[in-house]
Amino acid sequence: MSKIVYNPNIFEQEDIDKAKKIILTNEGDLKSEERWEKETPFIVDDIVEKLQINENMTLLDFGCGIGRVAKELIEKTSCKVIGVDISSSMRDMAKKYVNSQNFKAISPQDLEENIKKGFRFDAAYSIWVLQHCLSPQMEIDTIKKALKKDALFYVLNNKISAVPTNKGWKNNGVNIHDILKLRFEQLDESSLPIEIADEKISKLTFISFLKNSKGFKTLSSNQEVINLANQALQEYKKGNLEACKKLYLKVLEIEENNEDALANLGVISKALGNSKEAINYYIKAIKINPHNALTYNNLGNALKDVKDYKRAIQAFSDCIKRDPKNFNAYNNLGITFEALKDSNKAIWAYKEAVKINPNFSKAVNNIGVILYKQEKYEEAIQIFKIALNIDKNYHELHSNIGACLNKLKKYDEAIKSLDLAIEKDPKNAGAYTNLGNVYNKIHEYKKAAKLHEKSIELAPNGVNAYSNVGTSYKYLNQANKAIESYKKAIELDPSFVNAHFDLATMYLAKGDYENGFKEYEYRFQKDEMKAHIFNNKDIFSKPMFTGKEDIKDKTLLIHSEQGFGDSLQFIRFISDIKEKFSCKIAVKCRDELKELFKCLEEIDILTDRSEDTPSFDYHLPLMSMPYILGIKDIKELKQDKGYLKAKKDDNFKITKKKGTLNIGICWSASVTGESYDGKVFDLSYLEKLVKSEKVNVYSLQVGPEKEDIKKLGFEDDIIDLTEQLTDFSKTASLINELDLVISSDTSVAHLTGALNKPVWVPLQKIPDWRWQNKGEKSLWYPSAKLFRQKTNRVWDSVFQSIYDKLFSNFKIKV
Template identity: 30%
Template sequence: MVVRSNHYKAAFVAAQDLQRSGRLAEAERAWRELDQKLPGHVGVITNLAMVLWQLSKFEAAEISAEQALKIAPDTVQARAIFAASAESQGKIDQAIERYIYALEIAPRMSTVLHCLSNLYRQRGDLKASAHYARRMAHEAPDNAVAWDTLGAVLLAINELDGASDALNKAVKLDPNLASAEANLGVLAAARHQWSTALRHAEQALAIEPSSAESNNNRGNALMSLGRLDEAECAFNAALSINSNCFDAMFNRSLLWLKQGRWPKAWQGFEARWQSRQMAPFKREFNKPLWDGSDSMDKVLLIHAEQGLGDMLMMARYFPLAEAKVGGLIVECQTELVKILTTMSLGFDVIGSGNPLPKFDMHLPAMSLPRVFHTDVNSVPWRGPYLNATHAATQIIPSEGLNIGLVWAGNSRNPSDFRRSIALHDLAPLLEINGVNFFSLQHGPEGDQLAANGLLRKITDLRPHMVDFAATGRLILELDLVISVCTSVAHLAGGMGTPLWVLLSADPDWRWLRNCGTSPWYPNARLFRQKIVGSWKTVVEETKLALSEMVESENYSRRRKTMANDGSEELGSFTRS
């Protein structure tokens, strides 16, 4: 930019030097002095806008940038600062509009493309974010940040192979780019490669030790590897760097819940609503959260969160909550309305999506254990709390041992890869004589019956499972339910039906660790993986237990028969 006199030219260069050297307050004064001497000079006003933005004086920067654009609308730098000032003030829509305006005259400007990708990602438009990230990588192929940005977006939209390519390019271009190493760790975690995820998190920390996010990622990997003490240290490190690292706060609470340290965990568990995983699902009500105190003059809304099984597990608290408030409304998933209505305790049950009656306060369902100060020894259990109106189905035979099977959870659950079993892995159970097997498996995973040629050995009950109340009626006629960690397990558990739960080596927190029983369901027996990812020993132990149960059932029936006909003394009975 041409300055009209040597004196002004020297002053212009001096101001630029101050700005480049980071002496920003001095640079601001220099640009303002020049602005007074050269009013209306676009270069001076634009540089003033830039230094104001660098000093976090965003409103002033925005005013100066706008002033420059009124004089020379095609000034690229002024357009970029005008957009960046809006972004820094949280005016996302305006920032996006202004960055696109800047691209009109500088379509290859990588910094603007970068900002657009980040803003669209922040707004949740991952398709647009990926579009601008790809443009950035195309325009700046030697820029490691461009490939890191693209890799992060592809990771967010689950294009894992593309993310891997982009992130590895970023690390190759700049081995000291901590964010790329961190994203490679997140990628490895998405592929359930926990040792690799740990290695990348530690490499990211070697480059940038003060990263709360990388400490949190390291903690996640360690927790998934079962190294809980180290994981806790990692989460603590993240929170010592950033006390508002809600992901670390939430993850540490999950670790404490796994360990049975529930009273210590509940408050941190509330941080789930600020975590990246759960924040998009937070319900906003213009009503206070219930703190568990007696409120007999108020109506409480308890609303569903997370999965169907979570709501069934929490239903035990509804009578306790109802006793503390003037009125109770339970909003649940539509599939659960009938089964929860059968609790018949005088509260209203409403399916999600329906208009809500008036209420005075609310609580997400999974916060109930916190407000009732639940620990491992005080889980509410006064006997079965879920009821299914009994109606003979004429599907379940009266002879033999009748067993319900569930082998898979909802595939949309991010932990489903851990908890679900392929049906063919349960084949050894089918070798036991005297057992009638029935599939309680919901959804397309039930098609594994036909795919494995097992329709003659396992009766598919899906046509009769129209909702959870109907499924409950079927469970009433079964002697035992064998299930992975999914909603049917919670249904059977809440009904008091004998329940065996097949668990991964790193199951959900509610099943605790290294125990064979559950504080949530006294009628449950737990079978756990010994080796991560291997169901072999779980199935072997389940088969042995089931064989013993069949033998015990036959023994009991024979004793009863002989006692009735008096043909032999019970003491001399020998098992065959």
């Protein structure tokens, strides 16, 4: 993707009418011509009064456009005006429009030459110009050098910068108001009256009346330094940062304590990606002038870049002490608090920024982003709408609203909002990836992949887009492309936890357990695991076993962490751990598993979560056992003929009758589990089985989903003993009496496989990693038979295969 480059060509216009529309754009209900007619007389009168203009004065019109203010001033006072504009076409039109011997139009380079020759202006004004400058600090310094000592300076400007680039108008985050106050003595401040503009324009602008007295003596009097600084400015404008840096370094060779050179070197170093070097320059500049609020703000941003958040907070606080109304510093402070995951302080800082500048839409948006992260999606949408009301051109807000609607599962509304974001700003990479996420959610993975690919094309370093397109590829069954995408996301952001976890599942699905279980360890850094770690801090505060410690005859606590199915699947490794490390095994599991796990002779101590944690030397999460054991390939799994055992329970009196099958069924799963929607199927798919006279159907479905039996009118057809299934030991006893279990991808399937009882598992097209993506056998459970969707979300063919298999295996036709 091409870089964002300063593009002032927008100011090159063919004729006066087009120039007027650029100089004064349409704003709200006010058209360019109307603004021209209303603003110009007010501005001219205000300048004449405040700058005390007379016929003997020569004024600098910085950014003169076609000379609309100069023309009126000359006619009113007979003063002389020299207009400076970056656009050659504007300068040519200004000469024709003003049409006076008292007016000249020159280029910025000509202005620099006149300054070098010693020419100084009696006063200056700049109208709607400084917000468009690439480097307003340097432009303001040029104006300062061009003015006589104690000369007056009148500025009408927007509070928000809008720099023309090849990618459209961009806010460069520079607070022009701060720079003016730093460089000049402020005599008065106001804004355009509502009756001259309108309420919106009035709120978004300021008029500063300034005096060139403050810090006048700090400007270098060394002509060589002045020349080098001017050259540096020109190189900066061209984007030649390295050349600009060399020139400022030459300035320091002459004047080692030149504050401007040091501060500007900080800006350049940061732009070149060397934030540590920038920090050093800023600190040196602050030592020379500890009162410069702008340098503290820049220092804070550089410290934030290197994640030195504590010092960044101090720098922003120092900026605010020197300039209590610096809303940008408050906003940056909020961003820093966010990085420290202190949402309350971040929101406070953003609110302070908005108090100072109610039209600071960026800070309002940042509050919405925090609410989004807190999963307060409805509240976030309202905040984003407030920001959009402040700035209708803040098109990213449509994307943020769309992301919230996606989380609220309002997919149609989300698509409309995100389509609008892309229509308003076709180069907004984030909008494409947010829209791709919606299509991922509604299972339109080809569309989603194209959108994520477009996002990557626009922003090649967008880590989320790589991760999200990986998910699209995953469900398009393009495993290698998914892996490469996740790896690219991790390359760009090594701490991207979700990308590590998703990469783990792709490796595991391919049977690459060496890489898979290594990456799977990142699960503990996921937000979803934080509550579990906090609730078990008595365990996690002690040493975790890495496999390198000598734990012979010591106690290793194995503890469950996720769903029941995970515990049932991974408890098989207990015997391997005990054999390899010759340790005592203590297990702490969920309450419903304790009675079942008593069958494992390798366990020396067994407790559940309602009991105190037993004394131990090291702990190990249950799902980390294969990683510690160094299992590299799925083929290394022992083909256990049942590693769990069921007790005989006479309460389950299952009738055995020749020609009749006893089949247990489970059709739903935990709603908190991964991919819930894809795993579960409607009980109605089993109607033929339920209604068959050759099958006794037993429900193994616990929880609210068992109400489906009543909803479908199957009360007389399904034997429901689930009131007796108070824990997994009871469920195991019932399964042990059955001929077959048909279960969704849930704990019942894992339990049946662990008991080595026949289990048929209907699977979505791209199932959970442990079932892999092809084949009807499971290396985890030899007794399992897998029935896979041919088409995503379509179960009909799956159950037809199940009914066919019933006939071929048991001669039962349903």
